[in-house]
Amino acid sequence: MPVYNERATLEEIVQRVQAVDLTVNPQGDNPLLPGPVVFERELVIVDDGSTDGTREILDAWRAHPTPGMQIIYHAQNSGKGAALRTGFQHATGDVLVVQDADLEYDPRDYVKLLEPLLEGRSPVIYGSRFMGGPRSAMSLTHTLGNKFLTVVTNVLYGTSLSDMETCYKCFRREVIDGMALRSRAFEIEPELTAKILKRGYPIFEVPISYNGRAFHEGKKIGWRDGFSAVRTLFKYRFVD
Ligand SMILES: Nc1nc2c(ncn2[C@@H]2O[C@H](COP(=O)(O)OP(=O)(O)O)[C@@H](O)[C@H]2O)c(=O)[nH]1
Ligand SMILES: [Mg+2]
Structure with missing residues (x-):
């Protein structure tokens, strides 16, 4: 969870992440598929130099791990x-999911990401905002x-x-093992996508x-x- 100045939503999103049931029921007729799987949760919060009071909330949590x-x-x-690169380095799990610290994405969707992953459809699952799921208006x-x-x-x-820029990118650890990620800002989304596809x-x-938020929120x-995303997509098409 990358966090930058999210005082208003941090406590709520962490509470939602901790509350969500991670029981996944893979479907299919493959006899090798496991039955219900309960994922263990590991939350890695990376505060990226917040100055709005977010740090104080985190300080209090750090005092009681x-x-x-x-x-x-x-x-x-x-x-x-x-922040994501720091988070990926510290995470120890087999599967990684990116969770923004606002309330735009709903952790109850984790199981939707994990199900096809367990079913072996791909080691990389993206949650798309453009496939008819429930949503509030996104600006034009x-x-x-x-x-x-x-x-x-x-x-x-x-x-x-249908949605390259989605925050809900879920993948097995090995997908990004040894992958040199260079982006500092939001170009991380196209960089990850480009490098996953090139692999x-x-x-x-x-x-x-x-549940999109507006600029004033x-x-x-x-x-x-x-612009930076377009540049990134072209660049990593041709270099690593
Ligand atoms: N680490 C870091 N995170 C940021 C920065 N700006 C935004 N974020 C975090 O990245 C996530 C996405 O930010 P948001 O403004 O919602 O971007 P959008 O939803 O992609 O438009 C949130 O969890 C932010 O706290 C930043 O400069 N540094
Ligand atoms: Mg957001």
Whole structure:
């Protein structure tokens, strides 16, 4: 969980992550499929130099450690990409899921990501906001921006994804083992997607719910990040 100045939502999202039932029932007629699987939860929170009071909340939690929860501090703000890279380094589990610290994504969807993963459909599952799941309105600029970046991804990498920029990226650890991730800011989404596809992993998508927030509620991504995403998609098409 990358966190930057999320005082208003941090406690609520962590409570939701901790509360969610992680029992997954893989379906299918493969006799080798396990029965119900209960995933163990490990939450790695990376605070990226927050200055709005988020640190004080985290300080209090660090004073009374919760098993299965790590809290890591960046000395200064370095961007969502840097925070994710720190988180990936510290996570010890077999499966990783990215969880933003706002309330746009719903942890109850984790099982939807884990089910096809366990069924062996792919070691990489993306939760898509554009497959008919329940959602609040997304602004027109964000909708067009997301669709455009997804089309650029599909053209460059020969895929037919519906949501490249989704925060709900779930993958087995080995998918990113040894992967040199360089992005500091929001270009981490196209970089991860590009490198996963170049390693030859198919990305399996499932519908998830989405409760988008507006800029005045703290959303930070903007049109400059769109340009940077396009540059990133082109760059990693040709270099590693
Ligand atoms: N680490 C880090 N995280 C950030 C930064 N900006 C946003 N985030 C976090 O990254 C996630 C996504 O941010 P958000 O503004 O919701 O972006 P969007 O939903 O992709 O537009 C949230 O958990 C933020 O706290 C930043 O500069 N550094
Ligand atoms: Mg967000």
